[in-house]
Amino acid sequence: MSLSIALNVNGVPRQVELDDPRVTLLDLLRERLHLTGTKKGCDRGQCGACTVLLDGRRINACLALAASCDGAAVQTIESLADGPALHPVQAAFIAHDAFQCGYCTPGQIMSAIGLIQEAQAGDDPERVREAMSGNICRCGAYAGITAAVLEAQARLENAQREEAA
Structure with a gap:
């Protein structure tokens, strides 16, 4: 069929x-x-x-x-990337060393983008960890992942405010 x-x-x-x-x-x-x-x-x-x-x-x-x-x-x-220009979430993952082996990184980044778009990230690290709990990192880069999500969310919010102004 x-x-x-x-x-x-x-x-x-x-x-x-x-x-x-x-x-x-x-x-x-x-x-x-x-x-x-x-x-x-x-x-x-x-x-x-x-x-x-x-x-x-x-x-x-x-x-x-x-x-x-x-x-x-x-x-x-x-x-996500526009030529050499990375998406803000990708850039934040690099800035916060939010990956080690890199295998889970694409899923982590896509989940973070979805989380931010769903307006569920907030500014609470525990809330981010809970909302990202469906993405497992065997290397244990969770602290960097959480920091990257929070930074990317803040950058995207600031960019939206600047566009609206």
């Missing part, structure tokens, strides 16, 4: 033929669209390495069937 779906992936409309309706969004991104920044960690929705934004909300791509995403907008880590 073949199924055709339409997705907007990183701002680019994509028409994809699925030979198997059980293909996950993660496998579609990595294997068919060659967007390998999104990582396959546990493949069970427990580690967050596969976090992407679907219509602006954080999801574990390993748990979403690609067919269920028909008509949706998907944003992956590949869409």
Whole structure:
């Protein structure tokens, strides 16, 4: 059974033929669209390495069937930098040494962006840690991750205020 779906992936409309309706969004991104920044960690929705934004909300791509995403907008880590200019969350992760091995970093960054867009980050480190708890870092870079999320949120809020003024 073949199924055709339409997705907007990183701002680019994509028409994809699925030979198997059980293909996950993660496998579609990595294997068919060659967007390998999104990582396959546990493949069970427990580690967050596969976090992407679907219509602006954080999801574990390993748990979403690609067919269920028909008509949706998907944003992956590949869409963030604008040439050499990093997204504020990426820059904050570097500034706060919020990664060690780097395997979880794409999912951590996408989760942080979703968290900020959902206006759930606030300025409380404990709140950020709780909201990011679906993303596991085996290296233990949590202090840097929390600091990076808080700094990026503050920078993005300041930029919005300056634009409004």
